[in-house]
Amino acid sequence: MKIYRILYGVLGVIFLTGTIITGNSGLSAENKAIYEVALNLQEDVNRIGFPNFDLEDYKVRFFDGRADYVVSGGTIEKDDAVFTTFVGTTYEVDGEYQIILPTVENFSAMFDLLGNAGSLAEGSMNFTQSQYGPEEHISTLWHETLHAYQMSCYYSELTGLLGKSVGEGNIEGIVVSSIDGNQNVVELYKKQMELLHKAFEARELTEKKAIVADYLKLEQQRRGLLSEEACAVEDYYEAIEGTACYMESRVYGFQKGLDALKEAYMGQTGYEKGSAKYYTSGMMKCYLLDELAPGWQSDYDFSISLNEMLMAL
């Protein structure tokens, strides 16, 4: 009888030890591969033209639901999670901006659960759940990398867009109350988005310019209906998120081609409540600037709005 008790005890020790040992398996191979592929896209990203914009300058924290795996300079270290919720963002950790992303497994599972994780992360996701995979995660990683770059190099310029009267914590509220709640503003915005898409599809540069001019006239009319604060919020969102979404879509295009890019990013034509609409409008403006002012990225310091960039043409 004693031998059975000993065997029973040994079995327990084996299970406990095995569970502990296998529990620290680290970052999955799929996430490591995602980071490697993202790094390999650096040369393509350099051609876009944002100066000194380099993924390797920023640590990437993959959150697996329990802990962060910090990837930097060929090393991976486990660390306490900065956020215990699934977010794609950049955040100041130990005096530097780092990129925070859920692991691709968790992000995919989140899509499985919710259909579209956009509303949970930053409103930036353009994919349906069946489409979200490594390529999409790499694009999201570059989206967040641009945020890390913006926060590290152009923080004061970006907050300057908001002006002194708007606190950073209140900006989504302003969108919802002052902009989404005003039906005249909404209708004008819808017309403007149609114009942006039309300009993007136009073949001739002169035609594009003419459509952009029409867009800007409507913009002036629409902004006449908005408070100064609301206008500042729109400028801020388009500059910070529109450019990030533009980066994300460009990286997606590098991986999957132009048709896939258009399908994933240019299909959104309806009115989206909240800040999500500025991701799309800002991104569209970046694409128009690509054609109307090639190389605009090299001088852009985020201190002026994308509208001002278009007006200057």
Add this chain to the structure above:
Amino acid sequence: MTITMNALKERIRRKELYIVVAVSLIILAFCGSDAATISVEGESVTGFESMFKVLHIIVNAAGCLLSMVLSLRTIPAEYQEKRSHLIWIRGVSQAGYHAQLAAANVVSSAIAVMILYAALIIYAVIQGAAGYIPTMIPGLLIVILNIAIISLLTSVLSIGLPSFVAGMISSICVLVGVLHGILDIYKNIIGGFSGAIVKWVLLIFPDLNGIQGQAAGLVLGKGIDFHVILKGLLTLYIISLGLWVFRKKEA
């Protein structure tokens, strides 16, 4: 062993195993037929792998519920029908007696899930995916781990608690266990105090979905995460300690 065999014979005599399995098979046959359209994201799931994953989840959930039903009354019935006194006079310890009855519960539950799994094998053959059958055997063994967890948990709870309470706790365990993956994601979406509560709930309840997922993945040729399996085995081990902790007053 004699007690286990007798308990199994009693189970077969009462035919409860057949009735519950028959009901489950009807559900499974319906899911596997053209009569049911399972859609994910509004799109019909038709490919074998997609459909297999869905059916595997159903088999696992049905198997867990079956094992709970099959295990709930075994030990209390022994005492109600005064058969326990026949055991004491043979010098068998109470813990040993309960352990053998619990073993009978686990074996009968495993047989039930084997029958359910046989339906999956038939489904694979019908779908022209017989190539998956060899990996279904280890897949079945992994699913039996889930079944053993629920069966043993129900058996242990039925020693010290009224059947209704034991059944309720086991049902909650099955529910949380099969939804473990979803809840795990959910806790990281909601965060805050609610997220912390869900986190603790998930720590307490076994990850039946994780184990099921490993089994399905193994069948479909994906790698296996041994941590999930070992955690399941450890859970089973911890539950088994209850056989020594819980005592019936009658003895």
